[in-house]
Amino acid sequence: MGGLLRKKVKFVLKKTRVAIFAVVLFHEATWLNYYLSNNFFNYSFPSQERLLFERAYGTSLEAWRSDIEQNPHTLTVLSEVLEKEQQEHSFPLEEIVLVSKNYLKQSFPQQFNTVIDDAVGTYFKKRISLRLSVCDEKFYLETNDHPLKTILQHEVKHAKTFAITDIKFYARWKALCRNQEKHSLYTDDATPEVNWRDIPFEQSVQLGFVSSYARKNVYEDIAETGEFAENILTSREDGSYPGLELMIEWLYTRKSPVIAGKIALAQEYNIIPKEFSEFVWVQKLYHDAKAHDSYIDTSKVTSFLEQSERFLQKHPNSVYNIYVHNARGGVFAAQGIRDNEKASFRIALEEWNKGLLSPYKDIDEYRDILHNMQGCYRWRMNEPCIASVYTDAIKEFEHRYLTGDVFLAKRGVNDLLYRCDVLR
Numbered sequence: 159m160g161g162l163l164r165k166k167v168k169f170v171l172k173k174t175r176v177a178i179f180a181v182v183l184f185h186e187a188t189w190l191n192y193y194l195s196n197n198f199f200n201y202s203f204p205s206q207e208r209l210l211f212e213r214a215y216g217t218s219l220e221a222w223r224s225d226i227e228q229n230p231h232t233l234t235v236l237s238e239v240l241e242k243e244q245q246e247h248s249f250p251l252e253e254i255v256l257v258s259k260n261y262l263k264q265s266f267p268q269q270f271n272t273v274i275d276d277a278v279g280t281y282f283k284k285r286i287s288l289r290l291s292v293c294d295e296k297f298y299l300e301t302n303d304h305p306l307k308t309i310l311q312h313e314v315k316h317a318k319t320f321a322i323t324d325i326k327f328y329a330r331w332k333a334l335c336r337n338q339e340k341h342s343l344y345t346d347d348a349t350p351e352v353n354w355r356d357i358p359f360e361q362s363v364q365l366g367f368v369s370s371y372a373r374k375n376v377y378e379d380i381a382e383t384g385e386f387a388e389n390i391l392t393s394r395e396d397g398s399y400p401g402l403e404l405m406i407e408w409l410y411t412r413k414s415p416v417i418a419g420k421i422a423l424a425q426e427y428n429i430i431p432k433e434f435s436e437f438v439w440v441q442k443l444y445h446d447a448k449a450h451d452s453y454i455d456t457s458k459v460t461s462f463l464e465q466s467e468r469f470l471q472k473h474p475n476s477v478y479n480i481y482v483h484n485a486r487g488g489v490f491a492a493q494g495i496r497d498n499e500k501a502s503f504r505i506a507l508e509e510w511n512k513g514l515l516s517p518y519k520d521i522d523e524y525r526d527i528l529h530n531m532q533g534c535y536r537w538r539m540n541e542p543c544i545a546s547v548y549t550d551a552i553k554e555f556e557h558r559y560l561t562g563d564v565f566l567a568k569r570g571v572n573d574l575l576y577r578c579d580v581l582r
């Protein structure tokens with residue numbers, strides 16, 4: 159019996175050794191493939207698109223050609239986020255790594271993370287890593303935004319947080335996240351252990367968190383709060399703005415002192431723009447004047463027009479200016495339709511023109527302005543020649559959007575509009 163058992167054990171060990179050897183050999187091969195075919199090749203022979211991106215944002219890019227050169231739209235998405243975040247406040251970032259969807263195209267640490275961790279993005283030592291597999295996950299496709307966008311925003315907020323040198327910052331933030339007995343509300347500090355996934359969203363909000371993931375620890379709380387603030391104007395298919403509606407509630411109507419306190423801290427320490435809460439107020443006034451079908455009730459726009467003008471005077475270089483000018487243009491156009499007179503349409507066109515010249519050009523907003531101006535020149539001003547310039551501009555804009563123009567959020571297609579003498 160003893161001999162038979164020994165034989166069996168020996169047999170199993172032999173099989174296991176073969177299996178381990180095969181696994182090691184397989185990973186050695188993928189590792190070699192990653193460093194030679196991806197890193198070494200792209201480092202030695204970078205493409206024009208890659209070089210432009212790296213120069214524009216001062217960060218290197220580690221990604222397969224199949225994910226960048228053969229899918230250049232990704233560059234437009236990444237550069238839109240970096241453009242906005244850099245205009246808001248500069249932050250240290252040395253490298254962005256895109257982790258391939260294909261296991262065979264992952265480095266060994268990436269494969270290790272694929273197996274043991276479900277993080278879709280990470281920030282570590284001025285290096286952001288993003289998993290391209292999120293682009294396939296249904297959960298992330300529920301909003302109209304590209305899934306990589308919000309993940310990159312979240313990781314940039316980590317980068318901005320880690321750049322803060324004032325140690326009082328964390329103490330002030332954590333002071334907002336304690337219960338009546340002064341115990342931390344973060345799940346990482348809880349005994350017995352609590353999983354943030356088990357906490358309903360409503361309960362997290364009630365305790366002053368913008369998401370259940372924000373309950374994990376102070377770092378995720380800060381990043382989630384910053385990411386939420388960046389996305390308040392992401393709309394749903396039905397035309398609603400759930401993020402904006404919640405933010406208005408927290409800051410101005412039902413009021414959440416804890417979330418308002420976190421927003422104030424994030425503004426003070428440059429994680430989000432200092433004028434963020436003022437912008438939310440201006441947006442509130444704009445949405446108060448809008449009926450459900452996006453129709454603007456011109457009898458309710460007076461305070462929006464006054465306060466948005468004050469906002470623009472006070473913050474001439476704000477990343478929010480394009481949104482404010484586009485909304486003001488819409489209000490003046492609605493007044494033009496009401497009174498059937500061209501003077502209001504001219505003012506609307508001036509506002510949209512200023513929107514195109516705003517320092518940060520949100521891609522959806524810029525596109526919307528081009529369409530508004532095309533329609534206004536064609537149908538309200540009866541200027542078909544100028545309208546056709548905007549038709550060409552829209553075509554050029556879509557072309558650049560799909561072909562990875564890393565300057566789209568900085569320049570739009572203003573070069574074309576200047577050349578045609580319609581932008582001043």
Ligand SMILES: [Zn+2]
Binds near residue numbers: 312316377378381
């Ligand atoms: Zn995070």
